[in-house]
Amino acid sequence: MRTTCPYCGVGCGVRATRSADGRIVIAGDEDHPANRGRLCVKGSALAETTGLEGRLLHPKMRACGGGALHAASWSEALDAVASGFRRVIEQHGPDAVAFYVSGQLLTEDYYVANKLMKGYIGSANIDTNSRLCMSSSVAGHKRAFGEDLVPLCYEDLELADLIVLVGSNTAWCHPVLFQRIVKAKAARPALQVVVIDPRRTATCELADLHLPLASGTDVWLFNGLLAFLADRGVADATFINDHTVGHAQALEVARSGTQGVQGAFDLEHYAGRCNVDPQTLLAFYRMYARTERVITVYSMGVNQSSAGTDKVNSIINCHLQTGRIGKPGMGPFSFTGQPNAMGGREVGGLANMLAAHMELDNPRHRSLVQGFWGSPTIADRPGLKAVELFEAIEAGRVKAIWIMCTNPVVSMPDSNQVKRALQRCELVVSSDCMEHTDTHAFAHVLLPALGWGEKNGTVTNSERRISRQRPLLDAPGEGRPDWQIVCDVARRMGYAGFDFAHPFDVFDEHARLSAWGNVPHERDGGNGTREEGDDGGGANGASRVFNLTGLIGLGRAGYDALQPVQWPVRTFDDGTPRGTERLLSDLRFSHPDGKARFIATAPRSPVYAIDCDYPLTLNTGRVRDQWHTMSRTGKSATLASHVAEAFVDMHPDDASRSGVREGELARVSTRWGSMLARVQMGGGMSRGSVFVPIHWNDQVASDARVGAVVNPAVCPVSGEPEFKHTPVRIEPFECAWYGFTLSRAEPALEGIAYWTRIQGKANVRYELAGREPIGDYGDWARRLLGVDDPNADLPEYIDRHAGVYRAVHVREGRIESCVFISARPESSSRAWLAGLFAKDALDADERLGLLVGEPLFSGADTGPTVCACFGVGRTTICAAIREQGLTSAAQITASLKAGSNCGSCLPELKKLLAETESTTLVAS
Known part of the structure; x- marks a missing residue:
């Protein structure tokens, strides 16, 4: 059956085959123009989400x-x-x-x-x-074009000479399109990629230039670009005069208060507002100025803002001023988040x-x-x-x-x-x-x-x-x-x-x-003339694209x-x-006069500012392998293997000032609510900013709904909420113990202060933490694991001084459940333990390894999953890099298959190459 993926707005074609035994096999549709046979890991794992567990089957x-x-x-x-x-x-x-x-x-x-x-x-x-x-994109399109029009097609990504990715972690959120860009850049290295994002995300691994602008300053950045282009004479005067309205006012607002000595363009002013190095900003402005075929891709980082519509229009303004619209390989391109x-x-x-x-x-x-x-x-x-x-x-x-x-x-x-x-x-x-x-x-x-x-x-x-x-x-x-x-x-x-x-x-x-x-115009297959009384406007008249x-x-x-x-x-x-590949090639817009509108976009700050009580800025978004509120993706063991629980990603300096440590739990608080998350220092955060993913909810975690802490401010034009800028405070969540359990049945969670549920292939895993010390470990473990038989095979390891406890329930040689507890975040390999649940019986070394807390032989632990498509773990990849002398992501792929399907793990493979090389140099 040829069908379409139900996740992001890329709209990938899927070939789904139902075998005689009822199994479903998923593959990309090679004939679908959106993906040409590629699927990301979420699409590849669709078969794991079609079961009836948890389904609403009757009214x-x-x-x-x-x-x-x-x-x-x-x-x-x-x-x-x-x-x-x-x-x-x-x-x-x-x-x-x-x-x-x-x-x-x-x-x-x-x-x-x-x-x-x-x-x-x-x-x-x-x-x-x-x-x-x-909705900010819709409002921006309608203000500029007179109708909600996305003028480009995916092929334009391969025709552009400069792709600017604004507020879009494309590598994780639209991975199939990101791989098209990767492939285009490999075939044509002259193609340049700029990433504009407060975070250093996986997308930045492809970038020729990264601008880590301060959250909420996109309008300043693109107003600066508009002024820079005008002052350098980079403008299509004929296009502006014949096909647009409002250029002078938009440019005046962009320049307002930013002219330096004798009216010269003041780069320092825009750079200061955006908190970007002036030379980095100038490099971007120059790249844009000298490149005709420019595509500006924008997504949630632009739309989800109290100034979202103005951000969209500030981007479109730059394309209108240069006439870079309606032609192959150029224009503003909104990547939508949902399938429909x-x-x-x-x-x-x-x-x-x-x-x-x-x-x-x-x-x-x-x-x-x-x-x-x-x-x-x-x-x-x-x-x-x-x-x-x-x-x-x-x-x-x-x-x-x-x-x-x-x-x-x-x-x-x-x-x-x-x-x-x-x-x-x-x-x-x-x-x-x-x-x-x-x-x-x-x-x-x-x-x-x-x-x-x-x-x-x-x-x-x-x-x-x-x-x-x-x-x-x-x-x-x-x-x-x-x-x-x-x-x-x-x-x-x-x-x-x-x-x-x-x-x-x-x-x-x-x-x-x-x-x-819908009165036809030339673009609609008509004769190109207007009947008397037809104003031609999509917004005000009868003709609509x-x-x-x-x-x-x-x-x-x-x-x-x-x-x-x-x-x-x-x-x-x-x-x-x-069908129609591109729009606006006739330079006829849907406003009554057929002209596009420049929109004057005066910069304004987010509605809620940080202060001494809430000194950090919260940004929210997706992780690579989950979708929205996890109703579907939460059922897949493959998708759960990459990022297991909610986290708060911070700069080390902010973590130190907040009194929190990596791997431990923290309370994330705002004026509107609070939640718990695991502290992470992934290296992508600027000082003053934190990131929390959107997916976890009360069905899969005890207290991880980030929506509870996000402020309700909205863009006054579009009504889209401000998900990218909420003042926040991070505080330690003191725990007496940390741990996890893996079991074939659901554990009993009464009295557990913190938990997150992670679906496995042959088990369910819970990450746990408690605020009160555990008294009798044995009784506690039996209640948690549901072991009622006093004669059950339940070997234990206890180190009361160190606060370490491990117990394994074995039945007829097969592992039924296990629990690992320690005073600090438990580091034992979940991947190795999960693998034991696929075995019919444990051998003696595996039983001993369970109590030791690690496998007795190297190679048994693959480490946290990096490539979910093929289940390749971090430990396996790093070992291959060292032992085989691998120096490129392509070599890792050739050796381990990692990255050969959807490619969304390729940025992480490159990062592991750099980390492993650095570790090897230090060791030597």
Whole structure:
């Protein structure tokens, strides 16, 4: 089955094969243009996530007065949702209800949810978790271009001469695209790469230049670039005059207060604001000035900011001034975070949009959409964006919410506020494929939805490429597709217009709406002229670049066979659909006058500043092998093997001042909440900044929700939250002991102060810590491991003076569980111990090694996983480097296969080469 990966916005094609014994084999689709057969480790491990463990298989309901969830029929559950929403609307009006949806929904799901809320309920209170990752990009595109347009395609990465990666750890967050850049640079070393990021991430291993700017200063940096280019005469005057508006004002604001003696460009001023070495900044400015084919890739580090939209526009301004847009190998390029963030934008899944790139504040657009739908009403003003939506729920203005395919109690900023809001809400409905999430603790109705491998529909990736997700598994239990669930509720609420029999029917309506009233211009396959009275604006008129005319009327067979295609999609003379690689090549923009807009971007500081109580700046983001809140990736032993638990990465000087030590636990506190994390000094942090990953939640850790500490400030234009700059304090979390356990069954965690669950292949592992000393080690271990038999084979090692304890439970020669405790963070190899669980019986040396705390023979311990694709550990790699004299990542790959699949571990291999060489030199 040819389908599409459900993770990031790269949109990789997947070939999934189901064997006779039910096993699923995953491979990259060599024919898919997005990845050409490559998959990252998350995509490669998809087969490990399709099991039914933890799945929500049947509808469940909770009594109004509280209590436990109980099984319900679909009829009961759907009636409860429909009647509950109808009652709230009748009593309090349509704005008292809301939907909160997800960039992991398919386009067909998104479409019907948006149609129901805006066209039938009559409110725009439908927002999406994509608000948290790319809404600043949407707002920036619309301000500059008049429409939400990503003008480039992935091929442009190979055509550029300079790629600037801003706020994007591409190596970890979009690894398949990063490998395309790596390959392009290897083939053409003249291609230069600049990384602009407060952290030194894995992406920097490829960089010719790294600018570790201070968090929140991107606008200063790109305003400086705009001024530098203008002062050096690097501007396309013809393009500016003929195709843009607002250049003089944008340049004036960029220069404001930054001119030195006699009006000269003041490099020191911009460098000081960004806390970047002036010569490093000048090197970047010069590279940009002398290179025509420049692509500026930006992602969450730009978008997730209280100045996110201005950051986007400051980047676009530089491309407009130089005319570097609409041509191969150049332009601004937003890498989206979710698999269908773009599809959600197409159907108006944000609270301030209408479907098909039409606008809520445009009466003509509202009339077009309502007329096409034949709906009884149409929302006429923007709804509540994500943060303000949950604030409105807590305030009692929104009384019913339907959450689809997302987990806001983990992912939202100030997520304890989300908890309070849902506790107060009269009706909380959640449709999801997983039963136990942090959000479901507050739900009154749970509706079982389908997951990846079961869904049928389309997604759109970062380069506007529409691809099919096709089902290879039957729907489990009573699970239903999201679009069908929404339609079932809509019909029960008495609304017509939701009689879709198949996702193709939804897609066809979506395609027809994209062409509805969409006046063709030259770029749309028309004659290039405008009819009298047509203002041509995507934002204010009828013509929109987004157009799926070529996909109308595919029929069921055509939909099932649909090949990946980039919008806008027109039709060849022979009737076959034709996609569009690049946009804006005609230099016609979607504003009424056809011109792009420079946006004056006055720099401003983050809303919340550091102070003596919270002296450090918190940055958040992903790790390489996990995804969002781990509902899917947390099930995979392969993906758990790289980064096992939440951590706080710090500069050693900040750790010393905070009184915390590497490997120990620390409390991370802000004005909004606190969490626990393991202290790490990875070498990538600047002084004054710390980093915590976003993934861990209350299902897999005792206290690791970073959303609880993130501030709720948002960009005033886009509503996107400030995930990259929260004032924070780091303090020691004093523990009497540290340890871990591996077992075939779940351990008993009563009384454990700190724990994190890590899924293994034949076991489950818990990292543990306690604040109170353990009295009787033996009794404690038996309770923890669930060993009731007093005659059980439970060899122990105790050193009370050192605070060391180890116990192993063996049954019929096979290891059942083990626990390792010490006064300091326990260093025994988890990888070696996990490997013992795959054996039918332990030999004498292995039993002895368990009590010693390490294998008796070298080579048995592979060390922490570096290459998750092939399970190659750090110890194995370092040994090969030393023993074989390896000097390049390519040689490591040839020797151990590490890095030969997705390549996301290649930056780490290069780092190990340098570290091993340094260690060898010191030893010699």
